[in-house]
Amino acid sequence: MARPSQRPxxxxxxxxxxxxxxxxxxxxxxxxxCMTLYRLDPERAVPPPILPEAAMRERRERLGALVAAAQPVMERLLQATGGMGCCVLLTDRDGVPVERRGHGSDDRQFxxxxxxxxALWNEAHAGTNGIGTCLAERRALTVHRDQHFHTFHAGLSCTTVPVFDHAGELAGALDVSSCRADLTEQVSxxxxxxxxxxxxxxxERNFRHAFPRARIVLADETAPSGAAPGALLAIDAxxxxxxxxxxxxLALGITAERLRRPLPAADLLDGGRDGAPEDDLGRAERAALQxxxxxxxxxxxATASALGLSRATLxxxxxxLGLRGRE
Structure with missing residues (x-):
């Protein structure tokens, strides 16, 4: 594919x-x-630098379970977008792709x-681009063709979404890039x-892996701030x-400090309870008996035997508690 003219x-x-x-x-x-902070030249005509294999491998290992969680998802995403001349990249928080999916026929061009x-796609090295700018802004965005800072990248269209780890920290980004000149706004x-x-x-897959023994609950519309896509809680026994x-x-106002202390799930999902502690004990006992x-x-x-109680006590x-069983 011919490069666009540089000067314009x-x-x-x-x-x-x-x-x-x-x-x-x-x-x-x-x-x-890019111009004032990183002192980059928009006419620069070289691809981003490539890290040594050992350094890239170390970054990949550092992401650990997130890479494993991403692999089947990236395969499905490539199936959905690969026919439009796209490749799929998972990067770390520094903008270095550690996992990639693409069709072999497009590999040389990509x-x-x-x-x-x-490759090092942060803004300081690669200028305005989907990966680097997404990570700088910490939000999803598309950088389409000549919106890139460097003329060298003006033929690309890059859609990138930040990926956060199980602790809510920025871990990297998921990018779908295309060099098709006929990519329409609707397709984008x-x-x-x-x-x-x-x-x-x-x-979600990474979150479930991080809390294998917990019950994973979706914070739905009953939550005080309403639901948000991917709003999951891990709740213990x-x-x-x-x-x-x-x-x-973000939806429930949970801070790292709040999570460091015991945090009852009901206080989040039911908007907090004003009842006495004995009310909670009664609800817990009723739930355990049920x-x-x-x-x-x-x-x-059989229930009395399992609980170690006499039939009369049960x-x-x-x-x-207003419960009934059968003899």
Whole structure:
């Protein structure tokens, strides 16, 4: 594919930066960082640098379970977008792709562009681009063709979504890039939606892996702040919250400090309770008896035996709590 002429794009970058109104956009703000903070030249015509294999491998291992969680999701995302001349990249938080999916027929071209594992795509090295600017802004975005800072990248269209780890910290980004000149705005919108959904699935898979013994609960519309895609809580056997995704933290106002102390799940999902502690004990006892009855098929004798209680004691508890079993 022929490169676009260099001079017009470089002049466009400089003209936008001189226009104070236009410079308030996300892309222009990134261009300004590239020009004034990183001292980059928009006419630069080289792909991003590639890290040594050992350094790239170390970064991949550092992401650990997140890479494993991403692999099947990236395969499905490639199936959805690969026919449109796209490749799929998972990067670390420094903008280095550690996992890649693409069709072999496109590999040579993508390698020439630097869309390959080990390439350094942060803004300081690669200018305005989907990966680097997404990580700088910590939000999903698309950098389409000549919105890139460097003329060398002006033929690319990159859609990127940040990926957060099980503790709600920025871990990296999921990117779908295309060098097709005929990529329409409508198709870009579909790619953006598919990429966002894939990123949330990666976060969910990684979150479940991080809390294998916990009950994973979706914070739904009953939550005080309403639901958010990917708002998951990890709840232990004592009904205490032991983990929360970034979406859940934002929706429910959960801070790292709150998670360091015992945090009852009911206080989050029910908007907090004002009842006395004995009310909670009564609810817990009732729930425990209901579970024991269910496991015993409602048989009182079997339930009493399983709980280590006499039948008479269990009957008194059932009457007090308004529960019934069968003999």
């Amino acid at each position: 794009h470089a002049e466009q970058v400089r003209a936008v930066l001189e226009d104070g109104t236009a410079a308030r956009s996300t892309i222009a703000a990134s261009w300004r960082r 390698r020439d562009w630097g869309l390959w594992t080990g 919108g579909l790619i953006a939606a598919a990429t966002a959904e894939a990123a949330r699935r990666i976060e 004592d009904d205490l919250v032991v983990g929360a995704t970034r979406a859940a933290r 579970r024991a009855l269910a496991r015993a098929g409602g048989n009182v004798s 009957h008194r508890k059932l009457r007090r």
